Amino acid sequence: MSLRVRLSLWYSLILFVSLLAAGSSGYWRIQHVLMKQMDHDLSDDLKLVRKIYVEEKQENQLEQFKLTVDNMDFRYAIFGAGHEFLTGSEGGRIPFPRLTAEELDRLKNGATLYETPEPERDRMPVRQILSPVEPGSGEILLLSEPMERIDYVMVRLKAVSLVLICLFLILSAAGGWWMAGNALAPIDEIVRTARQIQESKMSLRIPPRELRDETGRLIETLNSMLDRIESSFNQIRRFTQDAAHELRTPLSSILSAVDVTLRRKDRTPEEYREALEAVRGETIRLQKLAEDLLTIARTEQAAERGRVEAAGACDRVVKDLSPQMEAKQLNCEIRVEPGAVSIQEEALVRVIRNLLDNAVKFSPAGGTVQITGSKNDAYTIEVKDDGPGIPNGELPNIFERFYRGSNARNNDVPGSGLGLAIAQAIARQAGGDLTAENSPGSGALFRLRLPLAAGR
Amino acid sequence: MRLLLIEDEKRLVAFLRKGLREESYVVDVATNGKEGLEMAMSAEYDLVILDIALPVMDGLTVCRTMRERGKSATPVLMLTARDRVEDRVTGLDAGADDYLVKPFEFDELLARIRALLRRRAAGGEELVCGPIGLNLKTHKASRDGHAVELTAREYSLLEFLMRRPDEVITRSRIADHVWEFPFDSESNVIDVFINRLRSKLDPKREYLSTVRGEGYRLRSKPAMGDDE
Numbered sequence: 117m118s119l120r121v122r123l124s125l126w127y128s129l130i131l132f133v134s135l136l137a138a139g140s141s142g143y144w145r146i147q148h149v150l151m152k153q154m155d156h157d158l159s160d161d162l163k164l165v166r167k168i169y170v171e172e173k174q175e176n177q178l179e180q181f182k183l184t185v186d187n188m189d190f191r192y193a194i195f196g197a198g199h200e201f202l203t204g205s206e207g208g209r210i211p212f213p214r215l216t217a218e219e220l221d222r223l224k225n226g227a228t229l230y231e232t233p234e235p236e237r238d239r240m241p242v243r244q245i246l247s248p249v250e251p252g253s254g255e256i257l258l259l260s261e262p263m264e265r266i267d268y269v270m271v272r273l274k275a276v277s278l279v280l281i282c283l284f285l286i287l288s289a290a291g292g293w294w295m296a297g298n299a300l301a302p303i304d305e306i307v308r309t310a311r312q313i314q315e316s317k318m319s320l321r322i323p324p325r326e327l328r329d330e331t332g333r334l335i336e337t338l339n340s341m342l343d344r345i346e347s348s349f350n351q352i353r354r355f356t357q358d359a360a361h362e363l364r365t366p367l368s369s370i371l372s373a374v375d376v377t378l379r380r381k382d383r384t385p386e387e388y389r390e391a392l393e394a395v396r397g398e399t400i401r402l403q404k405l406a407e408d409l410l411t412i413a414r415t416e417q418a419a420e421r422g423r424v425e426a427a428g429a430c431d432r433v434v435k436d437l438s439p440q441m442e443a444k445q446l447n448c449e450i451r452v453e454p455g456a457v458s459i460q461e462e463a464l465v466r467v468i469r470n471l472l473d474n475a476v477k478f479s480p481a482g483g484t485v486q487i488t489g490s491k492n493d494a495y496t497i498e499v500k501d502d503g504p505g506i507p508n509g510e511l512p513n514i515f516e517r518f519y520r521g522s523n524a525r526n527n528d529v530p531g532s533g534l535g536l537a538i539a540q541a542i543a544r545q546a547g548g549d550l551t552a553e554n555s556p557g558s559g560a561l562f563r564l565r566l567p568l569a570a571g572r
Numbered sequence: 573m574r575l576l577l578i579e580d581e582k583r584l585v586a587f588l589r590k591g592l593r594e595e596s597y598v599v600d601v602a603t604n605g606k607e608g609l610e611m612a613m614s615a616e617y618d619l620v621i622l623d624i625a626l627p628v629m630d631g632l633t634v635c636r637t638m639r640e641r642g643k644s645a646t647p648v649l650m651l652t653a654r655d656r657v658e659d660r661v662t663g664l665d666a667g668a669d670d671y672l673v674k675p676f677e678f679d680e681l682l683a684r685i686r687a688l689l690r691r692r693a694a695g696g697e698e699l700v701c702g703p704i705g706l707n708l709k710t711h712k713a714s715r716d717g718h719a720v721e722l723t724a725r726e727y728s729l730l731e732f733l734m735r736r737p738d739e740v741i742t743r744s745r746i747a748d749h750v751w752e753f754p755f756d757s758e759s760n761v762i763d764v765f766i767n768r769l770r771s772k773l774d775p776k777r778e779y780l781s782t783v784r785g786e787g788y789r790l791r792s793k794p795a796m797g798d799d800e
Contacts (some may be wrong), residue, residue, distance in 0.1 A: 372584055376590055394587065
């Protein structure tokens with residue numbers, strides 16, 4: 117059952133119950149008031165009749181009494197102490213009403229009773245009032261009046277109420293239906309637009325509403341979520357394309373080397389050797405690339421926390437790269453404070469190695485590479501070289517996957533372009549960050565910030 | 573035929589150049605876009621093979637600039653690792669005549685080069701000039717229908733001449749397009765080869781004529797004896 121139908125049915129049900137309750141209580145209230153009014157009138161009449169009776173009885177003018185009272189617009193009866201009929205209005209004796217023992221008791225003690233006896237067949241219901249004539253005399257006076265008046269009002273009231281209730285019910289059901297439709301229409305539109313959004317049409321958005329109500333906010337939120345998804349998608353697409361490109365390039369070199377060499381049957385061993393060396397070189401390149409891609413994929417997944425001494429990791433990397441540094445006669449200045457960092461050891465080593473590797477690649481022969489490690493609210497490792505630095509226009513891009521700066525490409529520095537992307541991803545995964553800037557003198561400066569490991 | 577190969581992958585360049593030279597093409601190489609553009613603009617090439625991902629200036633820009641600056645007649649074959657439809661469209665719209673996705677088999681590269689060179693000459697697989705025929709695929713020549721064997725260099729020279737029928741072609745142009753290395757202009761290597769072609773295909777010297785002081789001309793109709 118649709119939301120709209122459910123809403124409308126609920127409104128209508130609640131309204132129906134409310135109207136019914138209001139109507140009923142109003143009905144009973146009015147009936148009660150009318151009854152009270154009637155009782156009040158009966159009471160006045162009783163007092164009057166009693167007075168006349170007592171007066172005329174004293175003067176033995178009972179005939180006079182009857183004449184007077186017969187002309188009044190109620191019926192009456194007077195009963196003796198044993199509840200026998202003494203006198204009453206013409207046109208049928210009113211029987212003594214059935215009373216409980218308790219009521220009889222009260223009556224004897226002088227109380228006034230009001231009764232609504234079961235109506236006789238074909239007769240109007242009546243209201244009766246009973247009271248002893250005089251305390252101690254034992255005689256009981258009863259007045260009876262048809263409830264016609266009240267009935268008249270009540271029946272009409274009931275009819276009108278029912279009609280009005282039905283009318284209001286219909287109006288409100290219709291109105292509710294319309295309003296629910298109005299409020300829910302945007303949801304249909306959202307559903308329709310959302311259905312159309314798919315990989316090929318990622319740029320579709322739900323048309324926004326001017327009203328800043330719940331649906332307006334929902335649309336806004338959905339649209340911005342779609343923005344994020346689309347951007348993610350594009351990133352993934354770009355990455356896949358770049359990865360494909362990087363994989364195809366060495367494959368192409370391998371294929372051409374082999375194709376060309378095999379075209380002739382009379383190749384010299386030297387030619388075969390050249391081809392095989394080319395294949396080897398490109399294969400190693402492919403292998404490194406595959407490793408890097410795997411690392412990136414893995415880094416995306418949640419990593420476990422680790423704990424490692426920063427100084428130890430730096431020393432290890434410097435030692436690993438000392439052959440390359442020696443080959444270029446580079447000086448290496450290390451000043452690393454002790455401190456434990458919250459990261460897996462292999463991950464930290466990888467990052468530092470990448471930074472130091474770059475520093476070595478880009479340093480001029482005989483230059484200096486500086487590594488400093490300092491500890492305050494986090495641990496910061498800085499790697500600085502005195503190479504050409506990073507051209508300002510490229511600074512924002514160097515951490516992008518597959519990005520190779522102009523320095524690297526123009527000077528033929530080998531690499532897949534993934535090293536810095538991986539290093540930054542690792543740093544962020546561990547809760548820190550990796551940034552780069554050009555240092556005031558010359559050369560690039562990379563800053564790695566990592567959270568300190570807790571405890572000792 | 574003289575080709576310009578603009579590609580920055582060193583190993584690929586080495587082997588492509590080797591393979592193409594073995595097919596009697598003259599191959600010049602540029603390893604970045606800027607260098608490639610300069611070379612393309614400053615010399616006459618029969619075909620440019622252009623990689624898209626180049627340092628300094630990318631291949632699409634090189635191609636567009638070439639076309640804008642007047643080199644619209646030179647066929648361009650784009651090489652690239654990108655294979656999406658949008659990339660092909662961009663490449664072709666930038667002015668490329670054909671598009672080859674890496675990695676490719678060398679045979680396919682050769683076939684596409686031949687196709688582009690053919691297109692330029694608006695011929696089929698055969699070039700014909702009077703009674704002289706040349707099959708571009710088998711590299712066999714023919715005279716009056718009889719097959720004639722040619723060496724690689726003879727073939728290159730003949731192809732170059734047959735693509736420019738009735739045109740006077742200078743020695744230096746021949747040297748540029750058919751020979752790899754510059755040689756002394758005094759040298760008579762070209763003359764030697766022209767005579768070899770003559771002896772094989774045109775003994776009566778009716779079609780392959782010398783234009784004194786200028787160069788050579790391959791006629792489509794026999795000479796009437798006015799020039800040599």
